[in-house]
Amino acid sequence: xYIRYFFYNRKRNISMSIGIAVSVVLLLVVYSxxxxxxxxxxNNFKSREGDYNLYIDNLKNTKEIINLEGxxxxxxxxxxxxxxxNAGLYQQFSGIEKDYLKVYNMEIIxxxxxxxxxxxxxxxxxxxxxxxxxDEEVSLKFTDSMDANRAYNRKFKVAxxxxxxxxxKRTGYMxxxxxxQGNNLYKTRTYISVxxxxxxxxxxxxxxxxxxxxxxDIKENKILNDLxxxxxxxxxxxxxxxxxxxxxxxxxxxxxxxISIVKRKKEFGIMRTIGIDNKNLFKMIFMExxxxxxxxxxxxxxxxxxxxxxxxxxxxLLYKIFGIEKYMISDFENININYKWIVYxxxxxxxxxxxxxxxxxxxxxxxxxELVINEDNSEKSLxxxxxxxxxxxxxxxxxxxxxxxxxxxxxxxxxxxSIGAILFTSINYRNDMMMYHNNRLFSDPSNGDNFDIxxxxxxxxxxxxxxKSLNYISNIKNNxxxxxxxxxxxxxxxxxxxxxxxxxxxxxxxxxxxDKHYKISxxxxxxxxxxxxxxxxxxxxxxxxxxxxxxxxxxxxxxxxMYLPEEFKKDNxxxxxxxxxxxxxxxxxxxxxxxxxxxxxxxxxxxxxNDIQIKNTTSEYLYSGPYYTSDxxxxxxxxxxxxxEKMFGEIIYDNINILVNEGVDSEFVSNSIIKYIKGLPIVxxxxxxxxxxxxxxxxxTKLFFNFVVRVIYVLTIINSVNMISDILISRKDxxxxxxxxxxxxxxxxxxxxxETIIYSVISFGIAFIISILFEVLYYISHMNKGWxxxxxxxxxxxxxxxxVVNFIVILITAKASTNYxxx
Numbered sequence: 041x042y043i044r045y046f047f048y049n050r051k052r053n054i055s056m057s058i059g060i061a062v063s064v065v066l067l068l069v070v071y072s073x074x075x076x077x078x079x080x081x082x083n084n085f086k087s088r089e090g091d092y093n094l095y096i097d098n099l100k101n102t103k104e105i106i107n108l109e110g111x112x113x114x115x116x117x118x119x120x121x122x123x124x125x126n127a128g129l130y131q132q133f134s135g136i137e138k139d140y141l142k143v144y145n146m147e148i149i150x151x152x153x154x155x156x157x158x159x160x161x162x163x164x165x166x167x168x169x170x171x172x173x174x175d176e177e178v179s180l181k182f183t184d185s186m187d188a189n190r191a192y193n194r195k196f197k198v199a200x201x202x203x204x205x206x207x208x209k210r211t212g213y214m215x216x217x218x219x220x221q222g223n224n225l226y227k228t229r230t231y232i233s234v235x236x237x238x239x240x241x242x243x244x245x246x247x248x249x250x251x252x253x254x255x256x257d258i259k260e261n262k263i264l265n266d267l268x269x270x271x272x273x274x275x276x277x278x279x280x281x282x283x284x285x286x287x288x289x290x291x292x293x294x295x296x297x298x299i300s301i302v303k304r305k306k307e308f309g310i311m312r313t314i315g316i317d318n319k320n321l322f323k324m325i326f327m328e329x330x331x332x333x334x335x336x337x338x339x340x341x342x343x344x345x346x347x348x349x350x351x352x353x354x355x356x357l358l359y360k361i362f363g364i365e366k367y368m369i370s371d372f373e374n375i376n377i378n379y380k381w382i383v384y385x386x387x388x389x390x391x392x393x394x395x396x397x398x399x400x401x402x403x404x405x406x407x408x409x410e411l412v413i414n415e416d417n418s419e420k421s422l423x424x425x426x427x428x429x430x431x432x433x434x435x436x437x438x439x440x441x442x443x444x445x446x447x448x449x450x451x452x453x454x455x456x457x458s459i460g461a462i463l464f465t466s467i468n469y470r471n472d473m474m475m476y477h478n479n480r481l482f483s484d485p486s487n488g489d490n491f492d493i494x495x496x497x498x499x500x501x502x503x504x505x506x507x508k509s510l511n512y513i514s515n516i517k518n519n520x521x522x523x524x525x526x527x528x529x530x531x532x533x534x535x536x537x538x539x540x541x542x543x544x545x546x547x548x549x550x551x552x553x554x555d556k557h558y559k560i561s562x563x564x565x566x567x568x569x570x571x572x573x574x575x576x577x578x579x580x581x582x583x584x585x586x587x588x589x590x591x592x593x594x595x596x597x598x599x600x601x602m603y604l605p606e607e608f609k610k611d612n613x614x615x616x617x618x619x620x621x622x623x624x625x626x627x628x629x630x631x632x633x634x635x636x637x638x639x640x641x642x643x644x645x646x647x648x649x650n651d652i653q654i655k656n657t658t659s660e661y662l663y664s665g666p667y668y669t670s671d672x673x674x675x676x677x678x679x680x681x682x683x684x685e686k687m688f689g690e691i692i693y694d695n696i697n698i699l700v701n702e703g704v705d706s707e708f709v710s711n712s713i714i715k716y717i718k719g720l721p722i723v724x725x726x727x728x729x730x731x732x733x734x735x736x737x738x739x740x741t742k743l744f745f746n747f748v749v750r751v752i753y754v755l756t757i758i759n760s761v762n763m764i765s766d767i768l769i770s771r772k773d774x775x776x777x778x779x780x781x782x783x784x785x786x787x788x789x790x791x792x793x794x795e796t797i798i799y800s801v802i803s804f805g806i807a808f809i810i811s812i813l814f815e816v817l818y819y820i821s822h823m824n825k826g827w828x829x830x831x832x833x834x835x836x837x838x839x840x841x842x843x844v845v846n847f848i849v850i851l852i853t854a855k856a857s858t859n860y861x862x863x
Contacts, residue, residue, distance in 0.1 A: 041440070043249075045090040049552060052841075053331075053332050053335075054335075054338070056715045057332050057333075057335040057336040057339055057457075057767075058336070058339065058758070059336070059445070060332065060333055060335075060336025060337065060339075060340065060388040061336045061337075061339035061340035061343060062340070062386055062758055063137060063336075063387065064336065064337055064339075064340025064341065064344065064384065064387075064388065065340050065343050065344050065347070067282070067384040067387065068340070068341075068344040068381060068384055068385075069088045069344060069347055069348075071345075071349065071380060071381075071384060073131075075271070075678060076740075077701050077740065078267065078270060078271045079271070079743055080153075080737055081267055081737070081741060082264070082268060082302075083168055084272065084733060084737055085263065085264055085267060086104070086145070086264065087145055087206055087368045087733075088206050088207060088210065088730065088733075089207055089261075089264070090143055090144050090145075090231070090261070091113075091142065091143060091236075091261070092113075092115075092231035092232060092233045092246065092261055092264075093141050093232060093233060093240060093260065093261050093262075093264060093265055093268075093328040094231075094232040094234070094240070094243070094247075094258055094259065094261065095230060095231045095232065095259050095261070096229070096230045096232070096247070096251075096258050096259070096262055097228065097229050097230075097257070097259075098227060098228055098250075098255060098259065099116070099225065099228065099230040099251060099253065100224060100252075102114050102230060102641055103249055104250045104251055105232075105246075105247050105251065108243065108246055109248075110185055110234045110235050110237065110243060110504035111232060111233070111234055111236075111238075111243075112234055112235055112568055113139055113142045113143070113231075113232075114139060114149070114230060114231070114232055114233075114234040115136070115137070115139045115141070115142060115143040115230070115231045115233075116134065116136070116137065116139075116140060116141035116220070116228050116229070116230045116231070117135075117136055117140055117228065117229050117231075118134055118135035118220055118221055118222070118226045118228050119132070119134055119227045119228070119229070120133045120134060120135055120218070120221070120229075121133050121182050121183070121227055122182070122183045122704060123180040123181060123182055123183065123216060124180070124181050124183055124721075125170055125178065125179070125180060125181075125721060126179060126503060126723035127170075127719050127721055128171060128499060128721065129170060129214065129721050129722075130214070130499055130502075130721070131166070131170075131180075131181070131211065131215060131216045132214070132215045132216070133180070133182070133218065134213075134215060134216070134218070135217070135218050135219060135220040135221045135226070135688070136217045136218075136220055137220045137224075138153055140217075141202065143205065143231040143233070144205035144206075144207055144208065145203075145205060146163065146203050146204070146205050147200045147202065147203050147381050148161070148200050148201075148202060148203075149173050149201055149202065149203050150166065150200060150201045151174045151175070151198070151199050151200025151201055152198065152199055152200050152219065153201050153219075153608070154198060154200075154218050155199070155219060155489065156219060157218065157219055157221075158195070158196055158197060159196065159197050159198075159199040159218065159219065160196045160197070160199065160216050160217060160218050161198070161200040161201065161202055161216075161217050161218075162179075162198065162201065162202065162214075162215070162216055162217070163201075163202045163203070163204050163205055163208065163209070164201055164202065164203060164204050164326070165204045165209050165725065165726065166196070166214045166215065166216070166712055167201055168710075168724075169214065169714060169716060169724055170214075170712065171714070171722055173198065174196055174198050174199075174200060174201050175197065175198060176197075176198050177195050177196065177197055177198075178195070178198060179193055179194070179195050179196075180194060180196060180216065181193045182194070182195070183327045186279075187524075194594050196216075196706070198481055202217075206729075206730055209725050209726070209727060209730075210725065210730055211724045211725075212494060212496050212498055212723045213498070214498075214723060218803060219282055221313075223480045223643075226343065235360045236265075236268050236271070240260065240265055243261075244258045252360075254331070263733050267591065269578045270618045282383070282384070282387060284667070296844070299323075303863050308403050309406075310320060317403060318400075321400065321403065321404075322396060322397075324391055325396045325399055325403075326392065326393060326396035327688050329392035329393075329395055329396055331393050333389050333391065333392045334387035334389075334390065336388050336573055337385050337389075338446075339389055340385070341385065343354040344421070348783045352811075369580060370837055374471075378493060380558055382783065386582060393499070396694070400611065406472070408602075412757050425495070434790070435778070435783060435787055435788075435790070435791040436780070436794065448852070453764070453799055453803075454799065454802055454803050454806060454839060456764075457800070457803035457846060457850065458797060458803040458804075458806040458807040458810070460757060460805075460846070461803075461804070461807035461809050461839065461842040461843065461846060462543050462751055462810050462811055462814075463753070464753040464833060464838070465691070465807070465811040465814075465815075465839050465842065466750055466811060466814045466815075466818075467748050468835065468838060469811070469814070469818065470743065470818060471476055471746070471749065472835070473818065473819070473822065473829055474741070489732065490699075490731060491529075491697040491698055491699050491727070492698060492699055492700045492706040492726065492727065492728035492731060493697075493698040493700070493706060493709060493710050493713070493724065493725065493726050493727070493728070494695075494696070494697055494698075494724075494727060495696040495697075495698070495713070495722050495723065495724050495725075496694065496695050496696075496722065496723055496725075497685055497694045497695075497721055497723075498721075498723050499721065500535065500631045500636065500668070500721075501631055502694075502721040503628045503692050503694075503720070503721070504532070504692045504694035504695070504696075504720075504722060505530075505692065505693050505696070505717060505720065505722065506690070506692060506693075506816055507691065509531055509716070509755055510528070510583060510609075510693055510696070512716055513525070513528065513696070513698070513716070514528055515668050516709055516712050516713075518704060521767065522701075523701060524700055524701060524704045524709050525700060525701065526700055526701045526702075526709070527585075527698070527699040528583060528585070528586075528695040528696060528698050528699075528701045529582065529583070529586045529662055529696070529697045530582060530583040530586070530695070530696045530697075530703060531580050531581070531582050531662065531693060531694070531695045531696075532580065532581050532582075532683075532684065532693050532694060533579070533580055533581045533624065533637075533668070533694060533695065534578060534625055534687075534692045535576075535578055535626070535631060535636065535668050536576075536577065536578065536579065536623050536624050536625035536626070537567050537574035537575060537576055537577060537623070537624045538574065538575050538614050538621055538622070538623055538624075538675060538677065539572060539614070539621070539622035539623075540573045540575060540614060541571075541613060541614060541615060541616045541621075542575050542611060542612070542613025542614070542615075545615065546611065546613070547607065547608065547613065549564070549565060550607050551575070553567075554673060554674065557673075558669055561636075562576065562636065562637060563637040563638055564576075564638070564670060565640070565669050565674060567638040569624075569644070570736075572809075574624060575614070575669075575674065575675070576638065576668065576669045577623075577651075577669060577674055577675055577676050577677070578668060578669070578676055578677070579623060579625075579650075579676075579678075579679055579684065579687070579688075580662075580676060580677070580679070580682065581595075581609070581678070581679050581683075581684040582662065582676050582678070583693070584684075586662065587680065590660050590662065591658060591660065591678060593680050594680065595680045595681035595682060596680070596681070596682055597680055597738075598686070599679070599680045599683065599685060600621075600652045600653060600655060600677060600678065600679040600680070601654060601655050601656050601658050601675070601677075601678050602614065602615070602621060602654045602656075602675055602677050602678070603657070603658050603659070603660070603661045603672075603675060603676045603677075603678060604658075604659070605672060605673055605675065606656045606659075608675065609657075609659075612657060612674045614675050615654050619653060619654050620651045620652060620653055620654065621651075621652045621654050621677060622649060622650075622651055622652075623646070623650045623651075623652055623677060624647050624650075625647075625648045625650065625687075626646055626648065627646045627647070627648045628646055636668070644746050646681060650687050652677060652683075652687075653678065654677070658678070658756055659719050661676065663855075665786075683835055700728070706726050706728035707726055707728075710724050710725075710726040713786070716859050756850055757845075757846075760851045761849060764850060764853045764854065765853050765856065768792065768853075768854060771822075775788055789855075792833050792854050793851070796845075796847075796851055796854045800843070800847040800850055801847060803846065804843040804846065804847075807839060807842070807843070808836075808839050808843075811835070811839055812834055815834060815835060816832075819832050821848045
């Protein structure tokens with residue numbers, strides 16, 4: 041019976057099924073694209089930061105937990121001490137077993153793991169910096185160790201070479217690995233990797249019971265675990281999307297079903313008259329809608345798999361439309377079809393249930409007699425008495441009355457017409473802002489990952505390179521004689537403190553929070569001296585090109601500016617009334633830990649006070665190495681070379697960031713630098729591969745979002761066409777009656793055109809207002825979170841363009857529908 045009804049009223053039911061199919065495709069395509077991006081983020085994070093979910097310090101026996109369900113790998117590092125080679129390059133000397141290599145995505149590329157105490161393995165980039173090869177002997181001096189027997193020079197044989205750990209290479213921390221000792225003499229850190237389905241809190245509880253280690257001491261890799269949790273569970277964004285689509289479905293199905301049910305209400309009235317109870321009436325409505333929903337789901341799944349197949353195979357088509365290249369399409373080959381797909385495809389059935397309840401309540405409120413003599417609002421609008429005799433005026437008033445009397449239908453039409461433009465412009469605006477933020481990050485010189493090669497002394501008291509060496513690096517040539525170097529940012533840093541000259545209490549909350557942030561690394565940022573407060577900071581100077589390009593400072597003149605974080609822009613509390621900043625440094629050639637950490641037992645006689653005239657402030661802050669309080673959350677002073685030399689003596693660059701020219705082999709450049717600076721305690725890290733991976737992820741994100749935006753808009757246009765044509769065709773009887781009353785075909789077409797214009801204008805206004813509101817709220821909320829956005833602007837061009845497109849589509853649909861009715 042229910043299936044027979046579906047085919048009896050097939051045009052309208054297929055119309056509803058198409059609407060449902062559109063929502064299914066929308067949900068599944070958006071989820072699939074988001075799933076691909078999420079997998080990219082997770083894999084990239086594991087590759088860059090380490091593949092582990094938990095870590096435990098000083099776990100004595102890993103055998104106790106190795107067999108716990110869900111654990112994939114356990115790797116332990118034993119911190120034996122620090123060593124230096126003859127050039128003074130510092131390395132962490134650790135004992136490891138083979139499973140540790142998986143934690144930081146390393147593998148043996150030549151040789152073998154250490155089997156004796158006098159054997160070591162190192163990463164390839166470390167071997168290049170140290171100038172050693174497999175099977176060579178190397179002399180290492182222990183600078184600090186828990187074992188007194190190791191506190192001297194020892195010779196080691198290089199047993200093997202490891203592939204590079206992206207994490208250690210990017211950060212510049214060099215490691216030398218030897219045989220795992222396992223004697224409980226040294227501190228250890230055990231890294232635990234689990235499969236994605238494992239419940240982390242439950243696993244921590246099990247480990248705690250087996251090892252007697254408190255759960256608070258079982259630390260999480262929070263960022264990775266949160267990314268995996270987002271992939272496996274419904275996030276708040278996905279819940280909002282599901283609810284939005286559910287509401288759209290309910291609105292759409294209820295609107296179209298309301299049109300088709302007008303004549304059936306007489307049938308329901310007769311059924312109730314002959315004794316069919318309310319329970320069976322509800323079942324009838326619900327089953328009819330369920331069939332519509334199931335057909336829509338099947339259509340939606342077929343269309344989704346079709347789109348997925350295009351993404352996987354038709355490279356040329358996608359490249360032409362979206363610029364998506366083959367290496368991006370391969371990501372779609374591993375889309376997870378999981379429980380979320382089931383939830384998304386069940387939304388139409390839930391929608392059908394809601395609509396059945398709405399329609400049933402409406403029918404139940406009326407008596408069988410009222411249902412039998414049921415009259416549509418469109419018929420009521422025709423019975424309105426008009427004083428005008430002019431048919432055009434009469435038709436205009438009928439259109440107006442129809443909109444007023446059919447509020448639900450009018451709202452539904454406006455909703456369907458405006459939602460596509462709102463979704464398109466909102467997602468597009470979000471995409472543009474996100475891309476701007478990422479581009480700023482990827483081009484921002486304050487981010488060390490944006491370069492191809494980083495050079496750093498990795499120690500406050502190690503000397504870097506002089507101006508002569510910097511000139512050599514700047515002039516490195518390719519084999520064809522062309523320049524290999526695009527840009528160099530070289531900095532020299534003097535550690536010290538800046539006196540807080542203004543009202544400290546105004547920024548008390550921020551400074552105390554920053555103090556806590558740096559507590560572990562540098563014993564905080566605040567230093568008290570003779571009832572005055574100082575903040576740990578540095579004076580920087582840069583190479584000529586950087587000074588001119590970024591700060592507009594002439595290195596030959598005595599000039600100084602101050603970098604100020606956003607928090608202090610309105611009130612610079614670090615300069616006095618004379619615009620001078622008091623900078624306190626150490627007179628000693630080497631920094632003592634008492635000075636670095638701000639301990640009270642540091643001899644105040646060793647302080648050197650410099651009053652620096654600050655010309656102006658800047659919001660530009662360049663990456664200057666991973667040391668001291670050199671993040672962009674605290675003030676720093678930038679001075680010319682001339683002024684730096686007068687205050688602190690010779691300029692030695694201790695942090696150098698290099699960007700090579702397009703097409704240049706960065707490894708060739710880094711090897712040339714290593715050969716030239718041989719004997720200096722400078723670490724050279726070639727991170728060009730990491731930078732390219734970041735750019736690829738950024739491109740993928742941008743292109744996939746562009747794809748989603750276009751899919752959403754096309755699907756909502758299809759829904760709009762489907763809805764409008766269905767509504768116009770449902771007015772067949774109304775147009776017949778108007779023709780009998782004397783309305784010509786041209787007048788009826790004009791009537792439909794006017795209605796089309798009214799609906800287009802109002803839906804455009806709704807889309808315009810809501811889109812702008814979204815843009816304002818999105819901009820404000822993300823700016824408050826510290827996102828890098830341009831000055832606020834309204835994306836009005838795309839809204840106007842979509843308004844025109846909507847009008848043309850509606851006009852064509854209306855014309856096609858009226859032509860159909862005329863036939």
